[in-house]
Amino acid sequence: xxxxxxxxxxxxxxxxxxxxxxxxxxxxxxxxxxxxxxxxxxxxxxxxxxxxxxxxxxxxxxxxxxxxxxxxxxxxxxxxxxxxxxxxxxxxxxxxxxxxxxxxxxxxxxxxxxxxxxxxxxxxxxxxxxxxxxxxxxxxxxxxxxxxxxxxxxxxxxxxxxxxxxxxxxxxxxxx
Numbered sequence: 001x002x003x004x005x006x007x008x009x010x011x012x013x014x015x016x017x018x019x020x021x022x023x024x025x026x027x028x029x030x031x032x033x034x035x036x037x038x039x040x041x042x043x044x045x046x047x048x049x050x051x052x053x054x055x056x057x058x059x060x061x062x063x064x065x066x067x068x069x070x071x072x073x074x075x076x077x078x079x080x081x082x083x084x085x086x087x088x089x090x091x092x093x094x095x096x097x098x099x100x101x102x103x104x105x106x107x108x109x110x111x112x113x114x115x116x117x118x119x120x121x122x123x124x125x126x127x128x129x130x131x132x133x134x135x136x137x138x139x140x141x142x143x144x145x146x147x148x149x150x151x152x153x154x155x156x157x158x159x160x161x162x163x164x165x166x167x168x169x170x171x172x173x174x175x176x
Contacts (some may be wrong), residue, residue, distance in 0.1 A: 012123035089160035
């Protein structure tokens with residue numbers, strides 16, 4: 001039994017290094033891909049002036065107490081564009097671009113590589129501390145499966161919304 005544990009630990013150590021390298025390569029590729037295809041909205045990074053009620057955050061930025069004011073001209077800086085968000089619904093209904101779909105696949109690959117890296121890393125402890133190795137491997141696997149469940153739940157919810165939307169469109173067409 002000890003020789004099997006040593007063999008598994010040796011293989012797992014090498015596999016953990018390989019998965020760690022692939023994880024880093026995936027993150028670098030995502031960074032390069034995003035920087036090459038990324039578009040900056042005209043307002044992103046700029047100060048926008050608009051007629052809106054002042055919020056507590058505006059007052060704090062100006063050095064005030066944080067109490068919101070009345071209706072004045074307010075200025076705020078746009079740090080990040082909301083259009084860069086990729087929703088489950090856009091992935092399901094086909095409105096997500098190829099670039100967004102590639103980015104989602106790269107994120108999913110990074111999550112799998114992260115899990116494999118830590119699961120194999122936990123198995124390297126098998127000969128010296130078998131209880132800790134199994135606990136950590138089970139914990140990281142449970143964490144990974146919880147994340148997968150959340151992703152699948154979001155996809156199922158998006159599919160349900162898409163089906164409801166299509167049924168309501170068909171109902172309106174039949175009534176007309």
